[in-house]
Amino acid sequence: MSTASPTPDSQLAAVLDAFDGDAEAAAKALRELAHNRQRESAPVKDRSGAAVVVKLANVNREYKLGKNKVGAVREVSLDLRQGEFVAITGPSGSGKSTLLNLIGGLDKPDSGQVEVDGKDLSKLSDNKLSEFRNATVGFVFQFFYLQPFLTVRTNLEVPAMFARLPRADRAERITELAEAVGMTDRLNHLPKELSGGQMQRAAIARALLNRPKLILADEPTGNVDRENAKAIIELFAKVRDKYDTTVVIVTHDPEVANQADRTISLRDGRIV
């Protein structure tokens, strides 16, 4: 059954109704209500002094389709600061995934500059670029790309092995993250034995294992139910709070976008 969420006024009326004649109880409930409202409208932490982790200047990316060119990303400039939680929204085809791939160094712009963690990505060799991705960026894709023949534990462990994290640290982080995403009892399973939500949570744990400075997630809640979506967003928020990670998520879901500090909207490849 779905019920409309109560408006502040209806909440107030409910408190007054419920405590008719009991002033003390009503006062207590009102204090709680006021406290909750304050929490809901808590201002986003001011990060204007934080380091700029992602800097895009006049970035363009075109695709050729036969004789036509499609401007997938056009003249995009933006700064994302350390610890920011940003949502990218926009209609299908507006350039969200292209933008995310450019930020993560999976794709190169035709013109303009992409600077991440102080590095101009266009100046990195392919080797350096993949080193950069492994050390700095945690990717979460809509389709999880877990290796089908490896257990969840090994799937989580692989990026940490590439990053040369010692075995004991790997084991410790896997235990910690599996618990955080509610996958402790699934570590020895193969991906095909998991539900969609579990696969996505495993993919997120894998992306977090190297404690990346930047998390890029393309529709991380696209294939999971509301409850899992909420858990995933809470997990990103927790990671951001704990490690000051910059988190960028692409989403169609206004409820998910609402949880971010700010939203960047794209239309036809441009920020609007």
Ligand SMILES: Nc1ncnc2c1ncn2[C@@H]1O[C@H](COP(=O)(O)OP(=O)(O)OP(=O)(O)O)[C@@H](O)[C@H]1O
């Ligand atoms: N490899 C490609 N070759 C040609 N055109 C492409 C390619 N990838 C993307 N495009 C085009 O670039 C534009 C932006 O695509 P992009 O995948 O970034 O959109 P999106 O906002 O992520 O869409 P969706 O919400 O459907 O995932 C679209 O017009 C798309 O058709």
Ligand SMILES: [Mg+2]
């Ligand atoms: Mg996309």
